[in-house]
Amino acid sequence: MADLFDSPPPEGIPERDRPEPPRPLADRLRPQTLGEVIGQSQVLGPEAPLGVMLASGSLSSLIFWGPPGVGKTTIARLLAAETDLHFVQISAIFTGVPELRKVFEAAKIRRQNGQGTLLFVDEIHRFNKAQQDGFLPHMEDGTILLVGATTENPSFELNAAVLSRAQVLVLERLDADDLEALTRRAEDELGRALPLTADAREALLEMADGDGRALLNLIEQVAAWRTAADLGRDELASRLMKRAAKYDKGGDEHYNLISALHKSVRGSDPDAALYWFARMLEGGEDPRYLARRLTRMAVEDIALADPQAQAVCLQSWETYERLGSPEGELALAQAVVYLALAPKTNAHYMAYKAARRLAKKTGSAPPPKHILNAPTKLMEDQGYGAGYAYDHDAEDGFSGQNYFPDGMERPQLYKPVERGFERDLKKRLEYFERLRAQRGGD
Structure with a gap:
């Protein structure tokens, strides 16, 4: 039965004379050679990986x-054309084992007839381990040349065996110059300039968020408008919805942005820290996750340089719990600024890691007997507690006794820095070291 929405072909008109259906702008502007690809010079340039491969x-x-819309499919198709390989495209979302077998069988026949196959697999990370393993023998015997595309980190999503047989090339989101070049190419194809002011044109590029395909779709919408004058930024925004920022709370982008926030705080840059904090909130991140990570930053990067930093984070977290969104997020933003401007130290962190290594190295060495309690006569006879100096009875409240295992060389684990409150702690540490030397402590 014919689809009710299909229109019957006009009667009496030969098929060759019928008008072609309109093609989307993105399809019309699809590059025909690698030289026409906009962006990605880091992989396509003469000295870049693909440039060198093709030259050799x-x-x-x-x-x-x-990310999406940066030319993965287009480059794969053009590589096949440049190398005289038959181009086959499949998607891991819609392809199962039976379909893969057919693809491999067709490639084998093609190879027997002297024709190689470039198999482009979109969303390759969606294949499970067994399916990915299925590519290996056909890659090894030359039946296929595999080109996979993924938006996820291959280190986590692809089998080591596949990665060992393929080179990973990173394609980057298009920058403002790339997007502007693509816009001019679209205007040449359309035969007219977009009805936008310079400010609105800039806003249009921002809406694309580095995605060339998204930009062309937006341009196609704008080009269809009939306006008496060029539209400004506000008018454009009222007609177009801003493209949602790329953010996957369980994927790479999540970890990339929290890393950027943490390092901005560590680098004492409150503006950058607030920016990445806001980016995560705009992407839908749970503010409670951010509250927990801010508290971790206070512990890991500030600590005793400003003991108040941890309290500020906990108070901001509690304030968020009481107020909820969006007002409670202001308290978290306050913590972001405080942490970024606080003095930094990792002396405690380094001391902790050194102590763990030392504890592992020394195994079960017991404490010296003079600092052990002797609750029984037997333990007292064994020397437990003998010679213990009660610090409160000593001059300056400091005995200078050894508290490490007998025979162990005294280490220096905690090395405070000359920043914030830790500067005072360093003076105290040096004071006790002088007293220990004077009183014969090890």
Whole structure:
């Protein structure tokens, strides 16, 4: 039965004379050569990996890793054309084992007839381990040259065996110059300039968020408008919805942004820290996760340089719990600024790690007997507690006794820095070291 929404072909008109259906702008502007690809010079340039491979006539299997709309499919198709390979495209979302077998069988027949196959696998990370393993023998015997595309980190999502047989190339989101070049190319194809002011044009590029395909879709919408005058930024915003920022709370982007926030705080840059904090909130991140990570930053990077920092984080967290969103997020933003401007130290962290290494190295060495309690006569006879100096009875409240295992060389684990409150702690430590030397402590 014919689809009710399909219109019957006009009667009496030969098929060759019928008008072609309109093609989307993104399809019309699809590059025909690698030289027409906008952006990605880090992989396509003469000295870049693909440029060198093509110049030497030796193309290896590849994994393209990058965000949507940056040219992964287009580059794969053009590579096949440049190397006279038959191009086959499949998606891991819609392809199962039976379909893969058919693809491999067709590639084998093609190879027997002297024709190689470039198999492009979109969303390759969605194949499970067994399916990924299925590519290996066909890659090894030359039946296929595999080009996979993924938006996820290949280190986590692809089998080591596949990665060992393919080179990972990182494709980057298009920058403002790339997007502007793509816009001019679209205007040439359309035969007219977009009805936008310079400010609105900049806003349009921002809406694309580095995605060339998204930009062309937006341009196609704008080009269809009939306006008496060029539209400004506000008018554009009222007509178009801003593209949602790329953010996956369980994926790479989540870890990339929290890393950026943490390092901005550690680098004492409150503006950058607030920016990444806001980016995560705009992406839908749970503020409670951010509250927990801010508290970790206070413990890990500030600690005794400003003991108040941890309290500020806990108070901000509690304030968020009481107020909820969006007002409670202001308390977390306050903690972000405080942490960024606080003095920094990792002396305690380094001391802790050194203590753990030392504890592992010395095994079960017992404490010296003079600091052990002797609750029984037998333990007292064994020397437990003998010679213990009660610090409160000593001059300056400091006995200078040894508290490490007998025979162990005294280490210096905690090395405070000359910043914040830790400067005072360093003076105290040096004071006790002088007293210990005077009183014969080890």
